[in-house]
Amino acid sequence: NAGVTQTPKFRILKIGQSMTLQCTQDMNHNYMYWYRQDPGMGLKLIYYSVGAGITDKGEVPNGYNVSRSTTEDFPLRLELAAPSQTSVYFCASSWGNEQFFGPGTRLTVL
């Protein structure tokens, strides 16, 4: 199993541009999550999904959108990038109480 994979690894965006962060898991997990990690701030939950077709907001959803058309994929969309969205983004999936994390996407908005 590849586990949780994320693309791209790094990206630089200009203010106002849009992009999609891709996340795929091959463990057949129903639950998937998007977090952002800012220095000294730990992880903040952006959105999560309990299964295909079902998504819900986390702690910091503003400026982001998600979709879950399949069990495997959970893309995160930034429509109008802002410098405040400069962060490291982690996707995760879970089975029971254990979450499995991807390697992260480092995003810089200039």
Added chain:
Amino acid sequence: AQSVAQPEDQVNVAEGNPLTVKCTYSVSGNPYLFWYVQYPNRGLQFLLKYITGDNLVKGSYGFEAEFNKSQTSFHLKKPSALVSDSALYFCAVRAVGGSQGNLIFGKGTKLSVKP
């Protein structure tokens, strides 16, 4: 509101010495508690969890954690630190009955083990 506090930004330990990384929590009802480790430029990896039962939980890489309900703490411990244990450690909590998505993370503690 649920919260997790990791009072130390950094813990420095000499190799071979015991280590403790502190975590306290606030949650309504009984908690599910977790420790994760993050190595540089990597995602978080699960170390151990407390759901119910024995207050001393054993996890990966020789780590253990002690649940103390009266002190609302869940400190991470290891009897003998290794240089390779140097990483960022996160404590997390979820209320029993809460959604699997509702996991609250602490800010993280950087562990530095010197030879």
